[in-house]
Amino acid sequence: MAATRIRFGGYQGPASVHTRAIAAFDRALEQRLGDAVALQVEGNVAALGHKAADLLDLVERGAFDLCYFSSSYLAPRVPALGVLDLPFAIATREALFAALDGALGERLRAAIAGATGYRALAFWDNGIRHLSNRARPIRQPTDCAGLTIRTQDNAFHQAVFRALGFQPVAIDPSELPAAVAAGRVDAQENPLTNLVNFGIYQDHPHVTLSAHLFGVAPVLVNRARHDAWPEDVRAGVQAALAEVTAAQRGFAQADDVTCLATLAAAGNQVVELSAAERAAFAAAVAPVVDAERARLDRDLLDLLPAA
Numbered sequence: 001m002a003a004t005r006i007r008f009g010g011y012q013g014p015a016s017v018h019t020r021a022i023a024a025f026d027r028a029l030e031q032r033l034g035d036a037v038a039l040q041v042e043g044n045v046a047a048l049g050h051k052a053a054d055l056l057d058l059v060e061r062g063a064f065d066l067c068y069f070s071s072s073y074l075a076p077r078v079p080a081l082g083v084l085d086l087p088f089a090i091a092t093r094e095a096l097f098a099a100l101d102g103a104l105g106e107r108l109r110a111a112i113a114g115a116t117g118y119r120a121l122a123f124w125d126n127g128i129r130h131l132s133n134r135a136r137p138i139r140q141p142t143d144c145a146g147l148t149i150r151t152q153d154n155a156f157h158q159a160v161f162r163a164l165g166f167q168p169v170a171i172d173p174s175e176l177p178a179a180v181a182a183g184r185v186d187a188q189e190n191p192l193t194n195l196v197n198f199g200i201y202q203d204h205p206h207v208t209l210s211a212h213l214f215g216v217a218p219v220l221v222n223r224a225r226h227d228a229w230p231e232d233v234r235a236g237v238q239a240a241l242a243e244v245t246a247a248q249r250g251f252a253q254a255d256d257v258t259c260l261a262t263l264a265a266a267g268n269q270v271v272e273l274s275a276a277e278r279a280a281f282a283a284a285v286a287p288v289v290d291a292e293r294a295r296l297d298r299d300l301l302d303l304l305p306a307a
Helices: 016-035 053-060 079-086 093-100 101-115 157-163 173-183 190-197 225-227 232-264 275-295 296-301
Strands: 004-009 037-042 064-069 117-134 146-149 167-171 188-192 206-222 269-272
Touching: 004 016, 004 053, 004 188, 016 037, 016 117, 016 232, 053 064, 053 173, 053 206, 064 093, 064 232, 079 157, 079 275, 079 296, 093 101, 093 206, 093 232, 093 296, 101 117, 117 190, 117 225, 117 232, 146 157, 146 173, 146 232, 157 167, 157 296, 173 188, 188 190, 188 206, 190 232, 190 269, 206 225, 206 232, 232 269
Parallel strands: 004 037, 004 064, 146 167, 146 188, 206 269
Antiparallel strands: 064 206, 117 188, 117 206
8 A cells, every 4th residue: 555645844944843843753653654654844845935824825725734833823714713812811831731732722623623624633832932122121011112023924913012012014934034134123022942043133132031922833734635544644643743742842841941041142131021020011912902802702711721
C-alpha cells in the first residue's frame, strides 16, 4: 500500500519553537507509523513566496494538510476563539493549557470544525505577548500615546491597542522584521522568542513585560483530507501530536528564559510592570474588553481560567 503523504507548513525559521516541534513531530510519526506515512515539511512558506497568513487558505483548500497558526487570525471566522484574545484575562499559561486540554478545548475544536474546513488537532503555545518599541520605556498607558504599533490582523486587537493610545497597523508576520528595521512602526507586540528570533530586539531597545495576552496556535488539518486518512494514520498522527504538544509547550517556556538572557546581554532596557502598573493597563482597555465579553457565550467564558 502506498504511503499516506502529509504536507505540514509553517511560517518561522529553524530556531522557532514551532519549527522545532514540527521536527519532533516528524520523528514521533516515523516511530509510530514508519513507511506508512511520508511527511513533507515546509518550515517557512515565505521561502515559497507566500505570506504567513496564506497558510490558512493553503491548508483549507488542500495545498497543505497541516499548519499551526495564531488563533487570533481565525477568530473573525470562529467567534468562539475570541475568548483567547481577551487581554489581561488569563491566570497562568499552565491553567490556560489545562483548560485547552479539557472542556474549553473541546468547545473550540467543535467551533472550528463547524465554521471552517479544518479540524484542530492540538493547541500549541504561541507565547506570552509583550511590548517592544524604539522610542521610550513604557510603564503606563500614557507612554503609548502616538506610537504606531504592529498588530496581528484582528480588529479586536487593534481596538485594544487603540484604547491604550497606540496607532495600530496590521502587518503579516513574514513582513514584520523588515517593517521594524525600516521604522515603519514604532512598536510591536510579540512573545520574547519572536522578539529575539526575528531580530526585532536589535532595533527596539525598550521591552515591557506586559504579558497582556497568552498566545495560542491551533494545529489545523484539512478536515476532508484528515477524515479520508486510514484509521491507523489518523490515530498515529493524533498520538504523535499529543507527545509533541507537551514538548512544544516546554520549548516555549524555556525560550522565555534564554531570550531574557539575550536581551540582558544586548543591553535592552527591560521593564517589569508592578501589579499596580499592570492593573492600569487592564483598566485602560476595560471598556473595549467588556464589550467583547458581552458578545461571547457566557458558558464559554466560564471555561476560561480567569486571572
